[in-house]
Amino acid sequence: MGGIRRALLRGLAALAMALTGLVSFSAVTAAPSGAASKPITIGLICDCTGPLASAGVDVVPVYKAWVDSVNHAGGINGHKIQLIVKDTGANPGTALTEAESLVQQSHVIAIADDSSEDQAFATYVQQHNVPVVGITTSTTPFFTNPDFYPEGQTEDRLFDGIAGAVKKAGGTKMALMYCAEAVQCQEGIAPLKATAKNYGVSVVTALEVAVSAPNYTAQCLSAKAAGAQVIFTADVQSVDEKIAADCQQQGFDAKYVIDGEILLPSLTKTALGKGTYFTVPNLPYFANTPAVRQMNSAIDKYAKGTRSNSYWGEIAMEAWISGKLFQAAAQAGKLGAHGSTPTTAQLIKGLDSLKGNTLSGLAPPLNFTAGKPHPVDCWYWTVLKGNKYSTPYGLKPACAPGT
Numbered sequence: 001m002g003g004i005r006r007a008l009l010r011g012l013a014a015l016a017m018a019l020t021g022l023v024s025f026s027a028v029t030a031a032p033s034g035a036a037s038k039p040i041t042i043g044l045i046c047d048c049t050g051p052l053a054s055a056g057v058d059v060v061p062v063y064k065a066w067v068d069s070v071n072h073a074g075g076i077n078g079h080k081i082q083l084i085v086k087d088t089g090a091n092p093g094t095a096l097t098e099a100e101s102l103v104q105q106s107h108v109i110a111i112a113d114d115s116s117e118d119q120a121f122a123t124y125v126q127q128h129n130v131p132v133v134g135i136t137t138s139t140t141p142f143f144t145n146p147d148f149y150p151e152g153q154t155e156d157r158l159f160d161g162i163a164g165a166v167k168k169a170g171g172t173k174m175a176l177m178y179c180a181e182a183v184q185c186q187e188g189i190a191p192l193k194a195t196a197k198n199y200g201v202s203v204v205t206a207l208e209v210a211v212s213a214p215n216y217t218a219q220c221l222s223a224k225a226a227g228a229q230v231i232f233t234a235d236v237q238s239v240d241e242k243i244a245a246d247c248q249q250q251g252f253d254a255k256y257v258i259d260g261e262i263l264l265p266s267l268t269k270t271a272l273g274k275g276t277y278f279t280v281p282n283l284p285y286f287a288n289t290p291a292v293r294q295m296n297s298a299i300d301k302y303a304k305g306t307r308s309n310s311y312w313g314e315i316a317m318e319a320w321i322s323g324k325l326f327q328a329a330a331q332a333g334k335l336g337a338h339g340s341t342p343t344t345a346q347l348i349k350g351l352d353s354l355k356g357n358t359l360s361g362l363a364p365p366l367n368f369t370a371g372k373p374h375p376v377d378c379w380y381w382t383v384l385k386g387n388k389y390s391t392p393y394g395l396k397p398a399c400a401p402g403t
Helices: 004-020 059-072 092-104 119-127 155-168 183-187 189-198 217-225 237-249 265-269 290-302 314-332 344-352
Strands: 040-046 081-087 110-114 132-135 173-179 202-209 230-234 255-259 276-280 355-357 378-385 388-390
Touching: 040 059, 040 092, 059 081, 059 110, 059 290, 059 314, 081 092, 092 119, 110 314, 132 314, 155 189, 155 230, 155 255, 155 276, 155 378, 173 183, 173 189, 173 217, 183 189, 189 202, 202 217, 217 237, 230 237, 237 255, 237 265, 290 314, 314 344
Parallel strands: 040 081, 040 110, 110 132, 173 202, 173 230, 230 255, 255 276
Antiparallel strands: 276 378, 378 388
16 A cells, blocks of 8 residues: 555656756755854755656755754754755665665765655665654655654555545545556555445445546446445546546536645646545645744745745645654754764654654644654545635544544
C-alpha cells in the first residue's frame, strides 16, 4: 500500500513543471553571516526534476521560507540554519548517493524528505543515526522506520480516513475508481475493502481508469448500476475532475471522497465542488488559525508569489509543518544550547520526547517513542460544497478506532 499518494500525485507535478517551470532551487542556502556559533545543517531531498517529479511544486521554496524566518529571528539557540537541497531526479540510485553526500560530506543534523525514492536511503540514514523529519509522510518508511518522523497522518491509516469520509458523506456503498498507471493503486483494493468493512461500508465495485481515456462514462454508469452512493477517486487531480464531470453528465450525482493531499484552490472550480469529502493529513491549508496566519505571513515575506500560484495547497504546507516539527524537537532536545555544538543525538532526544504535540494545531497529536516506528493515526476533515471549502466537523483531528 505504501506510496499510493505520491504515485497518484506525481503526474500532476510533472505536468506543472513542464508547463510553468515553477520548481527552482539553489543547492545550498547558507546561514546568514554573523552567526555566533556553528550552523545547524539540514538536508532536503526532493524529486524536483525527472519524469516522476515531486507532487509539491512549492515544497522547496516553502521550506526555505521556514529556514529564512527562523534565521532572521536569531536561529535556534543562537545557531543559524544552513539548508542543502539535493535532487534525486526520481532515481533511487541517485537518492542514495545524495543521502550519502549529505551525511558524509555535509554532516547534516537531519534530512527533510520530499522524495518518493526514500526507501533507497532509509536503511542508510538509520545506520548513521540521522533522523528524517517530514515532509511527505506518505511513503512506507514513515510508518515502518524508527528513523523517520512524520508531521501528519501516515499512509497506513489512509483507508481509515477514506472509509470514515464515506460515512460522513452519508453513504454505505462506495465505488473505487483507481489509476491504471501505477501498480500501487491496484494493490490498494483488498486493504481498502477490508478497512471499509470495519466502518460498515462496502466497496461495491472497483474500476480502473486511465489518464489517457477520452472519458469515464462507462465507469460512471457501472458505479451507478452497482448502487454506489459515493465514489473514491484514486488518481491525479485532472482525472478526479473529469470523473466528476462525466458522471454529472450521466445524471449520476454521487458524492466524492478524495485523499486530501491534493487539496488545492483549483478544485473548487470543478464538478467536485458539488460535494466532495477529504481526509487531510494535516490542518487544511485554508484554515484561519494563528499558526496558519503566521505561516502565510512568513511565506509571503520570504517566498513571494508562492501562495498565489495555482499549485499552492496542502503538500506545500507540509513543508512548513515539517520545519515546525524540527523546531519543536530542537527546542525540546536543547539542540546546540549554551554554545554547544548541535548534534543529531540532541535532535533525536528532542524528537523522542514529543508526546501529544500538535505544533500549535497544525498537526494531529504527534507521539514519538525511541526505537519504534512512528505511525500517525489521525487526520482532519474537509468538505468541498457549493464550490467552497469548509471544516464542518471542526479543526480537531479524527483518529482511527483503537488508536
